[in-house]
Amino acid sequence: AQSVTQPDIHITVSEGASLELRCNYSYGATPYLFWYVQSPGQGLQLLLKYFSGDTLVQGIKGFEAEFKRSQSSFNLRKPSVHWSDAAEYFCAVGAKMGSSNTGKLIFGQGTTLQVKP
């Protein structure tokens, strides 16, 4: 069965420090992978996605993620965190129908990021 694991429930980093949020997935084929961010009281915002091609993908707000098939991972990174990055981050895998992503997403439990001044 498809699943997504985010091993870190809560992470605290200092402003200006680098960030890596971990995501591991279980899927029978090459997955479609996503990272979303959710601020309190807000909807989910797409940070970046991987469908195929270059395994290092760039997203909004200075985020990037790298797809590593051998490790079944899709970790999110940012070189220098800003206080406004404090939020909850969700990794998700997209279910496929044929060669297309259906849009049906399986989310991880989420990682809450706290940024220290």
Added chain:
Amino acid sequence: GAGVSQTPSNKVTEKGKYVELRCDPISGHTALYWYRQSLGQGPEFLIYFQGTGAADDSGLPNDRFFAVRPEGSVSTLKIQRTERGDSAVYLCASSLIGGNSPLHFGNGTRLTVT
């Protein structure tokens, strides 16, 4: 432009009552999704519409839950005989054509069953 709109933003109801949650997708988006997010969890898929028809309703937890999209735009999620365990944030998302188009999420409806 306008994003996905969900109303009400908050709904408190008593156990056993019937509730309706509304979703207005982005204009022109043919695909519409409902998800449920319990406290401390990631969103869980409920149902997916392509146009007026439910393409996948495998995430609906039981027959108390039902959703419609009669004209291929606005959707209503209906919950009968609500239970305290139904308390959650219900998220709606839409996308241009489904498939590889990104999902745009609304801010959700927080449902509390007392």
